[in-house]
Amino acid sequence: MRKVxxxxxxxxxxxxxxxxxxxxxxxxxxxxxxxxVDKGLAKxxxxxxxxGAMGTTDGFASGILADALGLPDIPVTRIENSCATGNDAIxxxxxxxASGAFDVALVVGADKVRETPSKNLVWExxxxxxxxxxxxxxxxxxxxxxxxxxxxxLHESPATREHMxxxxxxxxxxxxxxxxxxxRFEVTLEQVLQAPTVASPFGLYDCAPQSDGAAAxxxxxxxxxDRYTDRPVWVRGVGLGLDSVMHQHKRDMTTxxxxxxxxxxxxxxxxxxxxxxxxxxxxxxxxxxELMSYEDLGFADRFEGYKLLEAGVTSVGGALPVNPSGGxxxxxxxxxxxxxAQCVELFQQLRGEAANQVEGARIGLAHNLGGPTAVSAVTxxxxxxx
Amino acid sequence: MRKVxxxxxxxxxxxxxxxxxxxxxxxxxxxxxxxxVDKGLAKxxxxxxxxGAMGTTDGFASGILADALGLPDIPVTRIENSCATGNDAIxxxxxxxASGAFDVALVVGADKVRETPSKNLVWExxxxxxxxxxxxxxxxxxxxxxxxxxxxxLHESPATREHMxxxxxxxxxxxxxxxxxxxRFEVTLEQVLQAPTVASPFGLYDCAPQSDGAAAxxxxxxxxxDRYTDRPVWVRGVGLGLDSVMHQHKRDMTTxxxxxxxxxxxxxxxxxxxxxxxxxxxxxxxxxxELMSYEDLGFADRFEGYKLLEAGVTSVGGALPVNPSGGxxxxxxxxxxxxxAQCVELFQQLRGEAANQVEGARIGLAHNLGGPTAVSAVTxxxxxxx
Numbered sequence: 001m002r003k004v005x006x007x008x009x010x011x012x013x014x015x016x017x018x019x020x021x022x023x024x025x026x027x028x029x030x031x032x033x034x035x036x037v038d039k040g041l042a043k044x045x046x047x048x049x050x051x052g053a054m055g056t057t058d059g060f061a062s063g064i065l066a067d068a069l070g071l072p073d074i075p076v077t078r079i080e081n082s083c084a085t086g087n088d089a090i091x092x093x094x095x096x097x098a099s100g101a102f103d104v105a106l107v108v109g110a111d112k113v114r115e116t117p118s119k120n121l122v123w124e125x126x127x128x129x130x131x132x133x134x135x136x137x138x139x140x141x142x143x144x145x146x147x148x149x150x151x152x153x154l155h156e157s158p159a160t161r162e163h164m165x166x167x168x169x170x171x172x173x174x175x176x177x178x179x180x181x182x183x184r185f186e187v188t189l190e191q192v193l194q195a196p197t198v199a200s201p202f203g204l205y206d207c208a209p210q211s212d213g214a215a216a217x218x219x220x221x222x223x224x225x226d227r228y229t230d231r232p233v234w235v236r237g238v239g240l241g242l243d244s245v246m247h248q249h250k251r252d253m254t255t256x257x258x259x260x261x262x263x264x265x266x267x268x269x270x271x272x273x274x275x276x277x278x279x280x281x282x283x284x285x286x287x288x289x290e291l292m293s294y295e296d297l298g299f300a301d302r303f304e305g306y307k308l309l310e311a312g313v314t315s316v317g318g319a320l321p322v323n324p325s326g327g328x329x330x331x332x333x334x335x336x337x338x339x340x341a342q343c344v345e346l347f348q349q350l351r352g353e354a355a356n357q358v359e360g361a362r363i364g365l366a367h368n369l370g371g372p373t374a375v376s377a378v379t380x381x382x383x384x385x386x
Numbered sequence: 387m388r389k390v391x392x393x394x395x396x397x398x399x400x401x402x403x404x405x406x407x408x409x410x411x412x413x414x415x416x417x418x419x420x421x422x423v424d425k426g427l428a429k430x431x432x433x434x435x436x437x438g439a440m441g442t443t444d445g446f447a448s449g450i451l452a453d454a455l456g457l458p459d460i461p462v463t464r465i466e467n468s469c470a471t472g473n474d475a476i477x478x479x480x481x482x483x484a485s486g487a488f489d490v491a492l493v494v495g496a497d498k499v500r501e502t503p504s505k506n507l508v509w510e511x512x513x514x515x516x517x518x519x520x521x522x523x524x525x526x527x528x529x530x531x532x533x534x535x536x537x538x539x540l541h542e543s544p545a546t547r548e549h550m551x552x553x554x555x556x557x558x559x560x561x562x563x564x565x566x567x568x569x570r571f572e573v574t575l576e577q578v579l580q581a582p583t584v585a586s587p588f589g590l591y592d593c594a595p596q597s598d599g600a601a602a603x604x605x606x607x608x609x610x611x612d613r614y615t616d617r618p619v620w621v622r623g624v625g626l627g628l629d630s631v632m633h634q635h636k637r638d639m640t641t642x643x644x645x646x647x648x649x650x651x652x653x654x655x656x657x658x659x660x661x662x663x664x665x666x667x668x669x670x671x672x673x674x675x676e677l678m679s680y681e682d683l684g685f686a687d688r689f690e691g692y693k694l695l696e697a698g699v700t701s702v703g704g705a706l707p708v709n710p711s712g713g714x715x716x717x718x719x720x721x722x723x724x725x726x727a728q729c730v731e732l733f734q735q736l737r738g739e740a741a742n743q744v745e746g747a748r749i750g751l752a753h754n755l756g757g758p759t760a761v762s763a764v765t766x767x768x769x770x771x772x
Contacts, residue, residue, distance in 0.1 A: 001486045021519075048626075059518040062467050063631035063760040067517075072760075073647060075626035077474055080464045081448050088463055092478055098485035100387045101655070131453075132445040133407075240434075240461035245449035261459060269487070374449040374458075 001269075002098045003222035005232030006381065008037035009347035011215035011340070013180045014331040016114050020212070022058045025110055026068040029214035029337075033106075036347075037218060038229040043069075046218075047102040049076040052089030052109035054128065054335040065108060082129045083283065083370020084240065084262075085109065086215070086339025087377035091238040093219050103221045109340035110214035113333070129371045131245045140247060142285065143199040143207060145372040150288030151201055152253035157303035159291060161201055165192035166309040167287035168205045168329060174316060175326020177356040180341075182211050183330040206287040211332020215340035217347065230384070233350045236272065236363075237380035239265030245374045254303075258376035259296035259369055266365075266378040267298075274298030277320060277380075278361040279349050281342035283369040284327040294322075297367060297378070316356055324349065324356045335370070342366035343379060350383035362386055387655075388484045389608035391618030392767065394423035395733035397601035397726070399566045400717040402500050406598070408444045411496055412454040415600035415723075419492075422733075423604060424615040429455075432604075433488040435462045438475030438495035440514065440721040451494060468515045469669065469756020470626065470648075471495065472601070472725025473763030477624040479605050489607045495727070496600035497720035515757045517631045526633060528671065529585035529593060531758040536674030537587055538639035543689035545677060547587055551578035552695040553673035554591045554715060560702060561712020563742035566727075568597050569716040592673040597718020601726035603733065616770070619736045622658065622749075623766035625651030631760045640689075644762035645682035645755055652751075652764040653684075660684030663706060663766075664747040665735050667728035669755040670713040680708075683753060683764070702742055710735065710742045721756070728752035729765060736769035748772055 010032025012025050020028075034041045051065040058064055062076040079089040086109035093105045113125065126141040135145065154160065169189055175181040187205055195203035218228070225232040241261025244250060267273060274297060282297070284290035294305035299320060308314045314322035325331065325345040328338060346364035348354040363386070366379040396418025398411050406414075420427045437451040444450055448462040465475040472495040479491045499511065512527040521531065540546065555575055561567040573591055581589035604614070611618040627647025630636060653659060660683060668683070670676035680691035685706060694700050700708035711717065711731040714724060732750035734740040749772070752765040 056466075056514045057518065059513060059522060060468055060515050060631055060757045060760060063628055063757055064517065066628045066760075067631050067635075072628050072630050072643075074628070075648075075651070076628055077478060077626065078466045080442075080466055082446055092463060092481070095478070095481040095485040095487060098487070099481040100484065101481060127445060128442045129446050131450065132443065136445060240463065242449055242452045242458050242460070242462050244458050245446055245453050249453070257458075262461075265461070371446045371449055374446060374452075 002100060004094050004097045004235045005220055005222060005225040006217050006235060006347050007220045007225055007228035007232050008033045008041060008218035009344040010036055011180060011344045012213050014211040014213035015182050017212040022064065022110055022112055023068045025214035026065060026108060029108060029216040030069050033216035033218055038231065039227065041218065045104050046071060046074060046106045047104050048074055048096055049106040049108065050089040050093040051076055051078045052085040052336040052340060053078055053111060054080055054085050055111050082375050083335050084339065084368040084375045084377035085336045087366055087368050087379045088240055090343060090379055091240055091377060094235055094238055097219055097221050103224045105219045106216060107219060107340060108214065108216045109337040111334035111336040112212040113210045114212050134246045142372060143202055145247065146286050146289060147199040147202055148247060149253045149373060153292055154201060156254050159306040161193060163291055163306040163309050164206055164287040165189050167284060167290045168192045170315050171284060171323045171327040171329040174324050174356055175330025178326045179355060181326040181330040182209055182332050202286050208285050208328040209332040211334055213334045213337045215337045215344050217340055217343050231351050232384055233347045234382045234386060236382050237266035237270030239263060239378040241376045243374045256296050256369055256373050256376065258374060259293055262376040262378040263297050266380045270380040272363060272380060276363045277365045278363050279324060279358040280322045280365040281325060281345055282322050282367045284323055284329045285333055289369060290322065293367060316358055321358045324354065324358055339366060339368045339377060346381050350381055388486060390480050390483045390621045391606055391608060391611040392603050392621060392733050393606045393611055393614035393618050394419045394427060394604035395730040396422050397566060397730045398599050400597040400599035401568050403598040408450065408496055408498055409454045411600035412451060412494060415494060415602040416455050419602035419604055424617065425613065427604065431490050432457060432460060432492045433490050434460055434482055435492040435494065436475040436479040437462055437464045438471040438722040438726060439464055439497060440466055440471050441497050468761050469721050470725065470754040470761045470763035471722045473752055473754050473765045474626055476729060476765055477626055477763060480621055480624055483605055483607050489610045491605045492602060493605060493726055494600065494602045495723040495725060497722040498598040499596045499720050500598050520632045528758060529588055531633065532672050532675060533585040533588055534633065535639045535759060539674065539678055540587060542640050545692040547579060549677055549692040549695050550592055550673040551575050553670060553676045554578045556701050557670060557709050557713040557715040560710050560742055561716025564712045565741060567712040567716040568595055568718050588672050594671050594714040595718040597720055599720045599723045601723045601730050603726060603729050617737050618770055619733045620768045620772060622768050623652035623656030625649060625764040627762045629760045642682050642755055642759050642762065644760060645679055648762040648764040649683050652766045656766040658749060658766060662749045663751045664749050665710060665744040666708045666751040667711060667731055668708050668753045670709055670715045671719055675755060676708065679753060702744055707744045710740065710744055725752060725754045725763060732767050736767055
């Protein structure tokens with residue numbers, strides 16, 4: 001397969017952007033991405049785009065991206081894959097370049113989650129991400145559905161609510177250093193454990209906030225990457241895994257087969273193993289999901305994810321820092337943008353330019369899980385010297 | 387680029403499927419597709435899928451496809467690109483195979499348009515396909531928006547409402563022979579011209595009906611295609627074109643730049659010209675759109691599309707039959723399925739198996755336009771002997 005690099009990356013702050021529309025956020029992310037291209041980017045260099053957007057409250061997504069960026073003469077495909085939308089957009093753009101159809105393609109992800117013309121926002125978004133005939137009328141929206149998994153996981157593994165709280169403490173500590181994060185304050189273990197319950201076992205600080213945001217990466221084929229930078233970040237592997245949508249079909253609540261499948265594909269394509277990863281952005285929409293995902297991603301043995309937290313392995317300064325950006329936990333989760341923003345963070349980490357730098361990071365992994373627990377995307381990147 | 391073939395194709399009838407859910411329609415289309423594979427298809431051969439779906443009234447689209455087909459262990463990406471959704475799904479699957487990531491991929495398109503849990507169905511769908519801040523509140527839903535183009539076109543070209551009516555007469559005549567079409571009756575020129583006005587210059591018979599339906603094609607890389615058939619249909623070119631979303635930004639109402647861009651890409655990839663096309667499925671959501679598209683696709687010179695109708699060129703029996711299936715005009719237009727269904731028709735045409743066969747057809751073209759007049763997809767196919 002033709003080798004593909006990320007040669008530019010940028011994002012808006014993830015925040016309550018009440019005063020900004022999607023047509024503001026898109027060019028803001030694009031501008032930062034274009035400005036990060038070492039040797040400059042002419043808009044006419046962009047041959048195609050993929051737009052990760054879960055919502056359509058602004059209307060026709062592909063056309064609005066093209067219009068907002070002044071690029072109506074290039075093809076734009078909208079990708080929607082629930083919480084995995086952003087990384088799946090990168091995956092499809094990679095295929096476009098690897099096929100030889102294009103040399104340079106833009107990936108943008110964006111969503112406005114905090115408001116909508118309709119009054120039923122949360123329910124509309126939740127309805128899109130599950131089976132409307134089954135899980136949705138049963139009330140299995142995101143916190144409730146994930147809570148079923150984590151409750152069973154806590155029952156079967158040695159992990160406790162304290163380990164979940166350690167994820168929150170860690171990611172809040174990381175997020176303080178990220179100017180693009182929304183909840184830039186530290187929390188203590190006690191605060192997390194004593195916070196009001198959202199859906200047991202999740203308290204308030206076990207949950208990510210709802211934020212608006214946009215993110216963009218510029219992909220280029222290896223043979224043209226040096227027109228843009230001498231420090232490309234390589235897309236080494238992509239994976240997309242699914243699973244049954246309805247909870248009554250899940251055979252084991254303590255693991256997410258979607259993640260296992262996505263990771264297997266990405267590692268196989270990259271010729272890498274979980275032990276090669278130096279830094280990861282993991283889908284911590286709820287703290288327990290990061291904990292469980294350590295195992296599904298191959299970072300820990302089954303029911304031993306908690307040991308990484310106890311030993312500080314996944315903190316910046318540890319052997320495998322997870323969510324140095326502060327994660328979804330402090331940024332929030334506009335689904336179209338989240339996966340792309342993870343790769344923006346990894347682009348900066350692997351070039352040694354991150355706000356909360358992981359020293360010497362050479363291999364990075366981005367991971368999403370959602371829809372609900374029925375889709376996962378994994379992207380593996382490596383630094384310029386790899 | 388790695389050569390890719392269609393080795394199987396099938397679809398449901400396009401109809402008012404009030405009694406069937408999306409979970410019924412998906413396996414019906416898949417079954418017919420699998421049954422059309424000459425040497426048989428094992429479900430385990432399918433390595434990845436792309437799902438063209440504009441609506442999400444059933445919930446999480448990718449996961450529902452995987453569940454409905456019993457394929458939760460393969461990656462499924464949902465593509466949404468308004469009326470061009472189906473052909474853009476094929477385009478992305480083509481990139482997936484051409485990149486080398488997969489050898490065999492399934493493309494399914496489906497939508498249920500005739501009903502929804504919400505009471506505001508038509509408006510929800512229309513809102514998704516235009517700019518909600520501008521064209522949508524101005525009332526520029528599909529008939530109204532397209533009517534502005536066609537009215538101006540009739541003003542500037544020698545074409546008349548009678549030429550539009552000839553499109554309806556032709557496509558209804560074709561559709562009578564297609565068991566999958568919905569409006570299987572002939573209409574006369576007088577009936578079309580005297581029908582009640584929907585949005586001037588469109589009368590009732592200038593408009594396509596709203597139908598539910600699903601369609602599927604199986605794509606395989608050239609080097610494995612002979613495992614499935616000795617009569618593959620080749621995907622020679624794909625194109626996706628955009629244009630400004632808002633009508634106030636259109637520079638010329640008498641042409642659709644999205645179509646021109648999509649066709650240019652597809653012909654360039656295929657190394658073919660419009661003169662090579664033997665049969666075409668053109669986006670006749672409204673009769674005037676087929677007429678105008680003759681010119682944007684390169685089948686006629688500017689403002690001379692009407693001559694093809696007067697000479698019978700685009701009827702079955704003419705030199706370039708357009709919409710031998712009966713088109714959207716008699717099938718209806720479930721947007722996710724429409725483009726895939728066009729390629730199902732062309733697959734059968736290019737293998738000499740169509741219900742309304744175009745004798746000796748070797749090159750086929752599928753075309754969508756929508757969103758509104760802001761996106762077009764074109765797919766070029768060739769027969770087994772090409």
